[in-house]
Amino acid sequence: MEQPPFLGGGLATTWNSAFWIIRVVVILACAYFVYHSAIRRKRAALNIGPYWWVLFTLVGGIWTLLIYWLMEHSTLSVERDSDGP
Numbered sequence: 001m002e003q004p005p006f007l008g009g010g011l012a013t014t015w016n017s018a019f020w021i022i023r024v025v026v027i028l029a030c031a032y033f034v035y036h037s038a039i040r041r042k043r044a045a046l047n048i049g050p051y052w053w054v055l056f057t058l059v060g061g062i063w064t065l066l067i068y069w070l071m072e073h074s075t076l077s078v079e080r081d082s083d084g085p
Contacts, residue, residue, distance in 0.1 A: 023061075026061075026062065027057070027058060027061050027062070028058075030057050030061065030062055030064070030065040031054045031057040031058050033065065034050075034053045034054060034057045034064070034065060034068050035050050035051075035053065035054045037068070037072060038050035038053050038054075038068075041072075046071065053068060
């Protein structure tokens with residue numbers, strides 16, 4: 001028995017295309033978020049400029065966004081004032 005035409009390779013190609021389009025949109029959105037976040041700060045995380053963070057995000061994807069977010073909201077890139085006794 002043959003497979004119906006609507007369940008053949010065309011559907012797999014459609015889902016594959018949809019996956020890649022969604023992935024590209026998400027990565028571009030991540031890069032946009034990282035760029036605007038780095039611009040708002042006077043010093044971007046690890047003193048790396050916003051354009052470099054965008055490039056890293058475009059290459060690394062969501063993982064780079066996660067790394068940037070962790071560094072942004074933790075004490076990894078923030079200088080603390082030493083007001084000790």
